[in-house]
Amino acid sequence: MCTVIPISLTVGANRIVPTVAIPYPLGNPELTAEKEKALRRQLVIAGLQALETPVDGQKVFEQ
Numbered sequence: 001m002c003t004v005i006p007i008s009l010t011v012g013a014n015r016i017v018p019t020v021a022i023p024y025p026l027g028n029p030e031l032t033a034e035k036e037k038a039l040r041r042q043l044v045i046a047g048l049q050a051l052e053t054p055v056d057g058q059k060v061f062e063q
Contacts, residue, residue, distance in 0.1 A: 001025065001047050005060060015050040016060045019043060 001017045002008045003025050008016045019025040026043055027036050042063070050061045 001043065009058060009060075012058070014055050014058050015053070016058065017043070017047050017050050018060065018063065 001019050002013070003019050003022045005016055005018055020028055020039070020043075026040055028039060029036070031039060046061060046063055050059075053059070053061070
């Protein structure tokens, strides 16, 4: 999970899940508590699905 995809590609990460922003990769303080919880849940589920997915080389998992 990362905020800057090109860096992850450069270092050779094979599964890349884009996140929100550099200061808040897994959240957004401007959202209500309920909406932020839903956002975090969505990101964690995306990360788990990326881990379950067989990859050959690098793959960016768009949401």
